[in-house]
Amino acid sequence: MSIAGVTRELLVRYLDLWVPGAVHSPHGATFLHGSATELDGDIAEAALRACAEFGDRLSRKRLTLLYVTAAKGLEQRLSAVQRELQTPAELSVHVMSGDVAVLLKALGARSGPLLSMIEGIDPAVVADARPAEVIAVDVPRDRLRDFELTTAVTLVGPQAERTIGFGTRSAKSLEAFKNEMWALDEYAGVRYRDPNDPEGHLMDITLDPNPGALRRELLTYLRGGDRSVTELKRFALTETVYRAADAVKVVTALLQSGAVTREPKEGRLGGDVRIRIAG
Numbered sequence: 001m002s003i004a005g006v007t008r009e010l011l012v013r014y015l016d017l018w019v020p021g022a023v024h025s026p027h028g029a030t031f032l033h034g035s036a037t038e039l040d041g042d043i044a045e046a047a048l049r050a051c052a053e054f055g056d057r058l059s060r061k062r063l064t065l066l067y068v069t070a071a072k073g074l075e076q077r078l079s080a081v082q083r084e085l086q087t088p089a090e091l092s093v094h095v096m097s098g099d100v101a102v103l104l105k106a107l108g109a110r111s112g113p114l115l116s117m118i119e120g121i122d123p124a125v126v127a128d129a130r131p132a133e134v135i136a137v138d139v140p141r142d143r144l145r146d147f148e149l150t151t152a153v154t155l156v157g158p159q160a161e162r163t164i165g166f167g168t169r170s171a172k173s174l175e176a177f178k179n180e181m182w183a184l185d186e187y188a189g190v191r192y193r194d195p196n197d198p199e200g201h202l203m204d205i206t207l208d209p210n211p212g213a214l215r216r217e218l219l220t221y222l223r224g225g226d227r228s229v230t231e232l233k234r235f236a237l238t239e240t241v242y243r244a245a246d247a248v249k250v251v252t253a254l255l256q257s258g259a260v261t262r263e264p265k266e267g268r269l270g271g272d273v274r275i276r277i278a279g
Contacts, residue, residue, distance in 0.1 A: 003157045006190050006205075007164065008043045011117055011135060013180040015050040018115050018133070020057065027112035028062030030129075034100055036120025038071040047117070048081050051091060058090035064107055068121075070097045101125045123147070123167060133173060136165040141195070149174045153181060153241045154193040156202055163195060171237065178243045182207055194241040203241075211250050214242045218250055219277070222260065226276035229269060251275055 015031065022029035031051065033044055044067055051063060067074060075095035082093060096103055100121055104110055114129030119137040126134055127146035136144060144150040147167030151174060154163045166177050181192075184205050191202040197213040204210070217240050218232060227235075229251060236247035252269065254260040263274045 003155045003160060003162050003190055004040055004042065006155055006184060007137070007162065008040075008046045009184055010164065010181060011043060012046050012050045013183070014135070014177055015047060015115070016053075017176055017180065018113075019051055019054050019063065022113035022115070023054070023058060023061045023063050025112040027108070028064060029113040030064045030066060030104070030107065030109035030115075032066045032068065032100070032104065032109070032114065032116040032118070032126060034066075034068035034116065034118045034121050039067060039069040039074060041074055041077060043117075044074060045077060045081055048078055048087075048093065049085070052081075052085045052087050055085075055088045055091060058088050061090055063091050064109060065091070065093045066103060066107060066109065067093070067095045068097065068100055068103060069095070104129075127167075131169055133168040133170075134166070136167065138163055139165055141165050149238055151178065151238065151241065152195050154195050155190055156193050157190050161193075171234075174237060175243060178237070178241070181241075182209060182243070192241060196240060209242065209246070211242075211246060211253070214240055214246055214250050215254065218247065218254070219259070222275065222277050226263075226274045228271060229273045229275060230271035232275060233271070 031047060033039060033047055048065060051065060078093055078095060110129045114126060114132045116126040117135040123134050123136055123139060123144050124146050126132055134147065141150055141152045144165055144167040148169040149171060150165060150167045152163055152165040154161055168174050191204055193200055193202050194213050196217065201213050214236060221235055232251060233244035233247045236242045237244045255262060258278055260275050261278050
């Protein structure tokens with residue numbers, strides 16, 4: 001499976017989580033798929049098919065799919081999919097070119113939940129919806145600064161790589177995105193790399209990822225001073241490719257090996273327990 005295939009499956013998985021809650025907004029919900037060059041037609045079609053699966057939940061609810069691209073042929077392809085699936089009127093599809101901010105405003109998309117998948121587009125233009133989340137392809141993570149919580153993972157294939165960033169204001173959404181990221185079936189030839197790992201180790205895609213990179217990153221973080229378990233979990237969630245639960249596993253292993261100590265020394269490893277480098 002290609003890097004594009006992994007990207008497609010990750011988007012579909014997250015749409016399966018996002019759509020059911022988002023469409024309950026009284027203002028409707030919008031999924032934006034935009035590129036400064038040409039959209040991947042397979043990913044665009046997969047997004048439409050994923051959203052159409054919830055057609056029976058759209059009675060008196062509105063879900064808008066906006067595809068922003070200058071490429072030709074996508075509108076006809078998506079129209080054929082709509083006819084095939086007999087999508088309801090509440091699921092509207094628009095293929096347009098132009099300024100993303102202007103198009104979103106014209107569709108009234110900023111007043112309800114907005115999930116965007118963008119490439120070559122400034123994330124700032126999709127950051128002020130209520131609420132807004134973004135999946136950014138090959139966009140530097142610091143460009144996601146308008147979102148409170150961010151993460152990034154690099155997909156590494158035999159001959160290419162692609163970095164996927166995610167921005168949100170919800171810790172629950174960030175955790176959900178990462179859960180889906182690691183729950184993908186293992187794809188031959190495609191692995192993950194944590195952009196923050198200075199050693200650049202590659203990791204297989206699995207529900208139980210190799211903790212080596214997280215161990216190194218947590219120890220580096222702890223060299224700046226003792227931290228609570230809550231702080232370590234948040235660091236793993238927001239600054240690495242790992243999940244909060246992975247941090248607990250690594251801290252437990254570090255305690256067992258004697259690499260770190262805890263205060264208090266006994267009891268449950270709760271969020272307020274302080275962890276420090278041994279010695």
